[in-house]
Structure formats: structure tokens, C-alpha cells
Amino acid sequence: MKTRSEYNLCKWCSERQHIKNYRLQKFAKNCQICRGLWNQLDEISNRIIQATRNYQYDTFLIGLTLDPSFYESEDKFRSRFKIRGKENIKTSLLREIRKNFGKTSKKKADLDYPDITINVQISRRFETTVSVSSSTVILRGRYNKLKGFQIKTKNSTATNTMEVNQHHIEKILKKVISDKFNSDSITFWPIGKEEPESLVLGNGRPFYVTIKNSKIVSFKQTLSIQSNGILFRLIEKIRSLPNSAPLYVKKVLIVVSFEEKLKPVDFRNLTDSGILMIELINRKNKNWKFIYGINLKLKTPRKLELTITCDNGLPIRKFIEGEDADISPTLGQIVGKKCSCVKSDILDILNEENLLN
Template sequence: MVDDPKSALVQLKEYELCRYCLARQAGYAGKRRVDKCHICRGLFDKLDEIAEKALAAAGQYQFDTFLVGATLPTQLFEREDALRARLKIRGKESIKSQLTRELGQRLARMTGKRVDFSRPDLTVNVAIDREGNVDAVARARPIALQGRYTKKIRGLPQKRERCPMCEGKGCSLCDNTGFYGNNSVEGILAKHIVKATGGQSPRFSWVGSEDQNSLVLGSGRPFYVKISDPRARILKKKRFSEAGVTATITGALDDLPDTQARFAVRTKIACACSRPVAQDDIARLKSLAGKEAKFASRSKVASKKIHSAQGKETGDSEFTLTIKADGGLPIKQFVGGEEYMEPNVSALFGAKCECVTFDILSVEIQGSA
């Protein structure tokens, strides 16, 4: 192994090396000028040009931290490896490491941003081919956002099928949303969030769900979304409305939650009964408060607590039931008593009842599961 810089310089004299490539081998650059470096073939003479291309790629993005990567021709590594093997030079910096370090320093001066090796906002990859042609591509670290939405029209489903062309990855057909059309809450949110961030392929995580004929009122239903390759990391517009859906972005996260949050939902249920409804029936609805509703779910018995219950007669055979219960209670099954559900409204009345519609009045996050 060559440890003495002077000894290394003597052995390296037979090679034409630029000051960068010489410094990697001997730890000392000197003031050498060569016509064509044996290892890099003039690559390091183009550092400013390469940095300009990296800057142009990064200029499309909003970022505070960055990291530069590089893809180089294998011939550069082969020439350096052969030289080091012959002269028994080991443990020195690689040409790729030196190049990315030099480019990182230049890009930091040009942008006023800083290099981050652990979690950069932006990664700029410089690709150099055998002929010395340079290409630079930037890609941003995904961002995760949390928000709430309200829905004030019926007939609009929460979720939408993936785009048939890209299968949810984002393409020109779906405007990089991953969804075909906007006739769903998910499609509407995706369109506006992609527009606000300049990103693509939004991936949603919902705090509960509702029927397509349900309204979502109050402060709305919470949701989380992760956006790939965002141009903007800080949103200028955080509230938008379309087709009866209004959403507000309430904050940013490091990532989507690993677990489903515990939550409680206050729901107003419009019900119909197979017989006229009496005042005693309405009074009995209060007895549901404090009960644990048990039902079959995915081959096991699930349990959701009913925190409060209050009924109101609205017609001869019609009534409303307003309950606050743990999130995940199947409302239609709770009213109709289909399959296994104990307690249920039909059993309480001793007559067949059904859910006509139900609306979400509030969704309260209580903590992690």
C-alpha cells in the first residue's frame, strides 16, 4: 500500500493524471496540467458544465437539502482499478465519490442549499456516457400530508378505481393522479393535491369510510396522502372545493401512519320500520348507549362501543337514530340485524328496520390503535 505521498508521486509520474485524479491516488494534487487524463479523460475539466446541468434539473423543485449521485462509464473505474492494482494503492476515495462531492459543493454554492446524506429533499443523479455526454435528472423525496374533507352531495363514492392505463402509478391519461375521472372524493382530492404539489401518484389512507349516498358534515373526515416526486414541498393553496367536496390540508407528516388511528364517529341514520313506530320504540333506542356492538368481521367477532344513542320519530314508520360509536361499526348491519350483529335496532324493536341513508356528523381521532 502506498502511504507516502512523495513515493506515490514518483510511481505515478509515468501516468498523465489531472490534479483531481492524482489527488485521489497520492493524497496530493500539485499543479499538474495534462492534455488528457489517463483515468477521467477530461471529466473533471467539465465540473462547472456538469454542475450547471444539475442545477437546471434541480431548478424545477422546491427543496432545502439535496444529494448528488452519479452514473459513470465502467471504463473509468477499470482504468483506475488497473492503476491502483499495479501500484498497490488501496483505501483511497473512488472517482465517483470525488465527483459527487465536488458537484455537491458547487451545487450548494449555486443554490444556497445544503447537502444531506441521510434524508435529502431532492436527489440529483448525473449520468455520463462513454462519449462524455452529460444528462441530469432530479427526483424529490415523497411528502405526506394530512387533511379533512366534507361532502355535501349524495351519490359520490369515497374511493375510485385506478387508472386502467397506469394502474395507479400516474400517467398522461389520468394527469398523474393514478385515477380515471374525478367522480369520487378520492379523484377530486387527488386532482387538486397533484396540482398543488406538482407531484404524482397520490396514495391515500382514510380514517373510516362512508356510503356513496352519505353526507360528511361538521369538520369533515380526516385523511392522509403521500405524493411521489413533488415539485413543491410547501403548499400555497391548502383549501379547495369541487362538486360538493371541500378539503383542507391541515399539516405535513414524515410518512403515512403505520397503524390505523382509533376514532369515534357521530352518525345520523334515517331508518324505516316495517310497522308504525311508537314512542316506546324511540325511548328504547337510548338503551343502546354504553353497549358493545358485536358482529362478524373477517372470520372473527369484532366489537365496537356505542357511546351515545338518541332517536326521533320522523313519520308513521320512519325515525332517525343519532349515535356516537367507535369507528368501523357497520351501520346498515347495525340497523337491519343482517348476519350476526348484537345488539341491533331490528331486534330492539321486534320488527324489521332498515337504514335508508346515514350521514357523518363528526369524526374524532382518539389515538393510535
């Protein structure tokens, strides 16, 4: 039977066993548990530094896969000397790697929401493989359509135009983000429907964007990027997408032209009604949107300028011109005269918090 002193252990492995009242004669280089793995620590740390050098991040998590032969040697030793409940070689090594890497990189370890996850694999012969993956970046932003914004709307129907327009904006944003973040997996989550002819002014239309496999994971400052007549502002990084769309209210400037001349009495129902409830009906369900306030300005006897504050989801053009039974009442019905929407621009989109301020 081998005695403890007949085992060759290095300082690291020997201290991990916490053998009481026992001093090894000398610490061995040819350690029978780690076989010199301890001396590879700097090399392993270097590998991790190399693998993570192109990432911009603040926090990390390291996982370690160690060849089973290392545990087996340690288990053999421990069962021989009935050593139980001590930290094993992998836990100890991982802690050292994490400490070492944290010191060199000056980044923090984060178990719950790490910016990047580093996986280290160490083979029997100390061959070290490092892989890095970044967590999905979720940003909250807003965009404004500026005066120069143009899209081709030839040969498309009204609903189609809306989609084409939304798609167009999405394409511009994806291009902008993929250049900036060097990622090809970007998902755009706009809030509310895009109305093609309308500008979006004020704070802009809110959106979320998720970016996968990005090299830039830390995001601290608002980023403004202008491209193709659209100003995107990436405001902040958030932990997850909201479960339900937050409530937004928009303020819209609309110019409406009427077929007949208008009389002051025509507007009474518009200005005296308090909050107006508009019913939207589609194949599946009914839905209600509210108009919270309307300001009127008669520009000419047939032209009216309205500033309305309403739920973000209210389709403006439909509300003005709608003739189908899927929206009621329409502006034409309230005023009692046929009308059409000359132009509508979104002055601002606010969420509940903005409204309270």
C-alpha cells in the same frame, strides 16, 4: 520505469494521491487520470440545475456513475506507486458535485429520505446525463361532503351505491391532486366506509393519498381545495402510510322514523345501556363495533333524532334498519319497534388523540 514526475497530473488528481515529500514540477492540463474531468465540474453542476429546475423540493441525494476508464487510469497509477487506501476519483468527484450543487440550489443533501434522487452519468468523453426521480409523496388529509354534494344513484343497489359514491369521491380527489401535483399516479386511501346519503361535517373523514412522480415534493402548508361539493384538506406530509388503520370514532346525527308511536319506556334500553356492543357477521368472521354514547330527542311521536358516538366502522343504516342476521342488535331490536333511517349525517370523525383533548 516511469518516475512520478513523468506522469502528468492535474492539481485535483495529484492532491488526491497524497504523495509525501513530492512536488510535481507543475500541474498538467492533460491529466493522465481524469483527462480534464475536473474542469467539467461547473458544466456538470449546470446540467443538474437544469434537470431539477421544475421540482419543488427541500432535500436531494446524488448518485454518480462514472465511466470505468477513469478508475482504471487511477488504479494503474496507484499500483505503480503502491498507493493504497486513498479516496478514489469517483468519491472525490461526487463529493464536489454535491457540495457545488448544494451551494447553488440552496438545498440540503439527505441520504435517508431525500425528496428527489439525482443520477448523474458521465461517459468517457464527459457526456453527462442527468436523471431525476422524486420520492413518493404521502399526505394525510380529511374531506367534508358539503350540502351541494350530489351523486347519481340510479339503478344501483345499496352496496353498489356505496362503492359508486366512494369511487366518485376518489375521482374528484385524483383530479384535484393531479392538477395540483402534476402527477398521474395517485392512490387514495380512505379511512372507514363512505355512506352515500350522509354528509360529512366537522373535521371531516380522514384519508391518506400517495402521489408518485410528483414535481412538487416539498409540502409545508395545509392545502384546502373545494371541488364538486367536496372540501378536501391536505394537512401534512408523512413519511409512510400507517401500518394499521388508526382508531377513529364518529359522531353521527340520525333521524329515524317508526311505524308505531313511541313511548318513553321504549328508550330505556338505549339510554341506560352504557357502551353498546354491536356484532357484525360476514361470511368470514365476526367483528364488533361499539357505541359509546347516544343522545335522544323525540321530534314527533314517530320520529326520533339520535346523536350517537360510535366506532367509525359501524354501518349506520344497517344498524338502524338491518333485518338480516348479520348485525345485532339493531336499533329496531333494542327499541322493539320497526324503524327506518330518514337521514344520517356525520357530524365529526375523531381519532383517539382528539378524544383525549
